[in-house]
Amino acid sequence: MVELLGAGILNVLQAKYLLSLVIGTLAGVVGGALPGVTITMTIILILPFTFGLDPLQGLAAMTGVYVGGSAGGLITACLIGIPGTPSTIATTFDGFPMAQKGQPGRAVWLGVWASFWGGLLGGVFLIAATGPLAAFALQFGPWEFFSLFVFALAMVAGLTGTSLVKGLISGAIGLMATIIGADPIMGVPRLTLGSEFLQGGFQFLPILIGIFAFAQIMTDIEKMSGGGPARDVARQAPSLSVSHLKIIAEVLGRPFLLLWSTFIGILIGVLPAIGGSAANIMAYDQAKKFSRHPERFGTGTPEGIIASESSNNANVGGSLVTIMAFGIPGDAVTAVMLGAMIIHGIQPGPLFISQEPRLAYGIFAAYLLAHPIMVLLIGAGARLFMRIVTVPKPVLIPVVLVFCVVGAYALNNTIENVYVLLLFGVVGYAMVKFAFPLAPLILGVVLGDQIEVNLVRAIMTDANPWLFLTRPISGTLIALSVVSVVLAIWQHYRAQARMAEAAEPDVDF
Amino acid sequence: MLGRDGWAGLVCLAGSLWLLTLTRGLPQPALVPIGPGFYPRIILGSTALLSALLVGADLLARRRAPGPRQGQTAGTAPPPRPRLPPGWPLVLTTFGLFTAYVLLLPGLGYRLATFLFVGALQAALEPRGRRRWIFIVVVAVATTWVTHLVFETYLSVLLPRGRWTAF
Numbered sequence: 124m125v126e127l128l129g130a131g132i133l134n135v136l137q138a139k140y141l142l143s144l145v146i147g148t149l150a151g152v153v154g155g156a157l158p159g160v161t162i163t164m165t166i167i168l169i170l171p172f173t174f175g176l177d178p179l180q181g182l183a184a185m186t187g188v189y190v191g192g193s194a195g196g197l198i199t200a201c202l203i204g205i206p207g208t209p210s211t212i213a214t215t216f217d218g219f220p221m222a223q224k225g226q227p228g229r230a231v232w233l234g235v236w237a238s239f240w241g242g243l244l245g246g247v248f249l250i251a252a253t254g255p256l257a258a259f260a261l262q263f264g265p266w267e268f269f270s271l272f273v274f275a276l277a278m279v280a281g282l283t284g285t286s287l288v289k290g291l292i293s294g295a296i297g298l299m300a301t302i303i304g305a306d307p308i309m310g311v312p313r314l315t316l317g318s319e320f321l322q323g324g325f326q327f328l329p330i331l332i333g334i335f336a337f338a339q340i341m342t343d344i345e346k347m348s349g350g351g352p353a354r355d356v357a358r359q360a361p362s363l364s365v366s367h368l369k370i371i372a373e374v375l376g377r378p379f380l381l382l383w384s385t386f387i388g389i390l391i392g393v394l395p396a397i398g399g400s401a402a403n404i405m406a407y408d409q410a411k412k413f414s415r416h417p418e419r420f421g422t423g424t425p426e427g428i429i430a431s432e433s434s435n436n437a438n439v440g441g442s443l444v445t446i447m448a449f450g451i452p453g454d455a456v457t458a459v460m461l462g463a464m465i466i467h468g469i470q471p472g473p474l475f476i477s478q479e480p481r482l483a484y485g486i487f488a489a490y491l492l493a494h495p496i497m498v499l500l501i502g503a504g505a506r507l508f509m510r511i512v513t514v515p516k517p518v519l520i521p522v523v524l525v526f527c528v529v530g531a532y533a534l535n536n537t538i539e540n541v542y543v544l545l546l547f548g549v550v551g552y553a554m555v556k557f558a559f560p561l562a563p564l565i566l567g568v569v570l571g572d573q574i575e576v577n578l579v580r581a582i583m584t585d586a587n588p589w590l591f592l593t594r595p596i597s598g599t600l601i602a603l604s605v606v607s608v609v610l611a612i613w614q615h616y617r618a619q620a621r622m623a624e625a626a627e628p629d630v631d632f
Numbered sequence: 633m634l635g636r637d638g639w640a641g642l643v644c645l646a647g648s649l650w651l652l653t654l655t656r657g658l659p660q661p662a663l664v665p666i667g668p669g670f671y672p673r674i675i676l677g678s679t680a681l682l683s684a685l686l687v688g689a690d691l692l693a694r695r696r697a698p699g700p701r702q703g704q705t706a707g708t709a710p711p712p713r714p715r716l717p718p719g720w721p722l723v724l725t726t727f728g729l730f731t732a733y734v735l736l737l738p739g740l741g742y743r744l745a746t747f748l749f750v751g752a753l754q755a756a757l758e759p760r761g762r763r764r765w766i767f768i769v770v771v772a773v774a775t776t777w778v779t780h781l782v783f784e785t786y787l788s789v790l791l792p793r794g795r796w797t798a799f
Contacts, residue, residue: 175787288686289637292644295679299651302675306668309661313668314654337730344726345719347757517757521750522775524730528737529779533789538738545734549727557640575671586665 128250131484135492140183143176144489147184148496151191156199156207156508160523162192164336166459168523170328170466171530178467179482183489185463189443189456190242190493191500193436197234198501198508201428202227210435213407217420217427224423228363232370233425234432235501237381240374241433242494244385245392245440249447250487253476256448260473265580266591270600272574275451277604278394280563280611287611293559296550297567298574300325307576320539327462327568329531329543334564335455336527337548338555340520347516363505374429380410381433388434392441406434436494443490446471447483451570455562458569465569466534634687635694641686648679725756741794746776 135144147169154165166188173181196207201218214234221230263271280290303314304324315321374381384406391402410430411420420427442457450472452458464471469482476483501508531544554561581590592598634642655676658669733749740748751772758764783789793799 171789172782172787174789286637286686288682288689289640292641292679292682292686295648295675295682296644298675299648299679302672306671308666309659309668311659311668313658313672314651316654341723341726344722344757347719347722515758517754518771520726520757521753522771524733524753525746525750525775525779528734529783529789529791532792533783533787536790538792541734541737545731548730557636559640578671579666582666 124250124254127480127484128487131481131486131488132492134179134481134485135183135488140180140485140489141492143173143180143184144187144493145496145500147187148191148493149187149500150184151188151193152195152198152497152500152504153508154188155192155195155211157514157519160207161335161339161456162189162208162210163456163459164339164523165192166456166463167328167332167336168526168530170459170463171526171533173463173467174533178469179485179489181467182464182469182482182486185460186486186489187493187496189439189460190436190490191497193242193439194235194238194432194497194501195508197238197428197432198231198505201230201234210403210438211431213403213431214428216407216431217422217424220421221423221425221428226423228365229370229425230423230428231363231501231505232365232367233373233428235498236367236370236374237384237429237432238436239494239498240381241385241388242436242439242497243491244382244433245389245437246487246491246494247440248389248437249440249443249490252444253447253483253487256444257473257476260449263473263596264594265577265584266594266597267600269574269577269581270591270597270604271449271451272570272577274600274604274607276563276566276570276574278607279566280560286558287608287615289559290563290611293554293561294563294567296554297564297569298571300327300330300547300568301571301575307572308579320537325543325568326534326540328466328534329540330547330568331459331462331565332527332531333544333547333549334551334554334561335459336523337544338551338561340523341548341552342555343516344520373425374433377426377429380413380426380429383409383413384430384434385437388437389441391434392438392443393445402438403431403435406430440490443486447475447486448473450475450573452566455565458562458565462569633694635690638687638690638694641683641690645680645683645687648676648683652676652680722757726753729753729756737792739794739796741797741799742791743776743780744794744797744799746779747772750775 135141150169151162151165154160154168155162166185169184169188173184176184192208193210196211197214197218199205199207200211200214201222204215204219206212206215218230218234221227221233276294280287280294301324303321305311305322306313312322387406387409388402391405407420407427407430410426411417414420414424414426416424442452443460445451446457446461446464450461450470452461461471469475469479527544528541531540532538534540551561551564554564582588590597592601652673655669655672658667658672660667660669729749729752733745736748737745739745751768754768754771755765780791784791
């Protein structure tokens with residue numbers, strides 16, 4: 124393993140891979156720092172630029188975006204109190220107060236170094252756990268894979284929104300998008316309405332761009348108002364210079380906090396449906412509970428920043444494990460990462476690490492190297508990034524929309540993909556307005572083909588449907604799917620009961 | 633009367649039932665136990681069922697909802713109306729411009745359509761000030777030129793040439 128990792132690192136250190144990793148990380152940091160531009164959107168926008176590159180170059184860039192984006196959000200979170208991404212929400216709780224107290228450099232760099240160490244520890248887990256988990260997954264037949272995908276979908280549908288039914292419908296809409304086109308057994312065109320273009324089915328990149336980028340932009344436009352606090356901060360241009368040794372000592376001087384927050388980040392990354400946005404809040408909450416001075420949280424305490432940032436970068440390592448070992452994405456960001464791998468001709472899953480060790484260890488190496496690169500980039504350009512985030516939305520929005528169009532078109536040089544982007548953009552925006560969660564839809568789109576193929580394979584091998592329940596792993600996964608659905612229903616009723624209690628008039632008075 | 637969820641459920645129900653009827657024409661092979669319609673029927677049937685559940689849940693929730701408050705009679709309490717988002721004219725304008733861009737792209741070609749779209753959308757989103765027009769034109773030209781250069785020259789993506797303009 125160490126030899127393969129060493130070879131992977133040497134491989135990625137070659138100029139062509141290193142350059143794409145640096146550019147990807149830079150794009151991730153900038154995208155993460157831009158409020159309203161999520162990591163998912165940044166990956167989607169960068170993906171078309173990697174079409175012409177070799178798989179490892181493309182995946183190094185994507186890994187860089189993912190790592191850079193997870194850390195980039197902390198710059199705006201600390202300096203202007205607006206989290207660049209949902210995974211830095213908890214960083215604002217203490218980062219911004221610390222910056223307001225006249226320590227903006229300390230706030231940013233505590234976050235950066237916590238991200239660095241948390242991310243590296245997540246990387247150790249990624250490298251150590253992917254192989255054994257993939258070996259375990261080799262025992263899986265089509266029944267187990269089908270049940271695993273159903274479990275992932277059930278978890279995401281049940282836990283990402285307020286309504287389980289809406290989550291399931293959202294997932295079903297994603298699956299519906301994958302049944303259009305030729306069927307995997309006989310190649311018979313299905314539901315194509317006579318369109319030649321639809322015979323090939325929908326490509327998922329235009330769907331992803333439409334659902335995430337277009338719908339997100341429309342939602343931003345609703346709330347648009349010029350100016351904002353970013354401009355003021357840019358004008359102030361705070362000094363971010365600090366003693367890095369002191370900051371590193373401050374982070375490493377809290378080993379329990381760092382390890383526990385990292386563990387939470389990894390665990391949440393491995394579990395489907397939860398994601399980085401929950402990891403940072405849970406780690407922050409845990410840090411507060413374990414702290415001797417919980418009253419200091421929210422006033423600019425370093426523990427809050429360290430907990431939030433180490434967990435969200437460790438979360439990246441955890442979620443990459445489930446993609447690489449099982450081929451299932453945990454949330455929308457990882458679904459897009461999985462999609463990016465598939466576009467580059469890679470089918471992640473249990474066979475990936477044994478059949479493509481060069482690529483797998485290349486991704487591990489890119490993940491590890493992205494962290495020091497991220498630190499260097501933030502060190503070199505944090506003040507510049509602050510200027511970039513002040514780009515007014517009336518300029519940013521048309522440019523991003525043009526990138527969306529080019530991204531959809533460049534997939535295979537067809538204008539029909541741009542029409543698909545428009546169609547799913549409207550669908551995505553409508554779903555946002557009707558309060559449907561989008562993550563299950565994306566998971567449905569990404570997993571739909573695999574679910575069908577494994578279902579068909581299972582039935583073709585043995586038509587007995589009970590095998591899905593009687594095979595131990597498959598049965599366990601189906602049982603877990605049922606449990607997650609029941610849990611979501613229970614949570615829904617508990618929330619309703621609380622709301623009803625709160626609405627009741629106070630009879631004691 | 634249906635609420636927001638009810639209408640959403642009805643649209644999904646109608647869509648899934650319509651697609652479900654289309655699967656009836658799919659052939660059933662003689663040699664394999666399941667045909668091309670097997671999986672779509674499961675998905676579409678489940679979607680229809682879930683959509684019906686959403687409609688039902690919405691109807692139930694509205695029936696259980698408390699009546700008008702004290703001091704209001706049933707006749708004077710208007711039913712809550714769905715509110716339009718505050719920035720809806722901008723959303724509508726953006727959507728219109730984007731649709732026009734997408735539809736005109738094959739006719740005008742990438743460069744002309746992109747220049748017009750970026751300029752028009754910037755003007756629509758922040759129309760104030762005379763000096764802004766120069767800025768708008770600069771951003772539109774730069775976006776068009778940079779994307780064209782990067783994608784055509786470095787990434788070998790042949791961006792659309794205009795059918796009407798040959799540009």
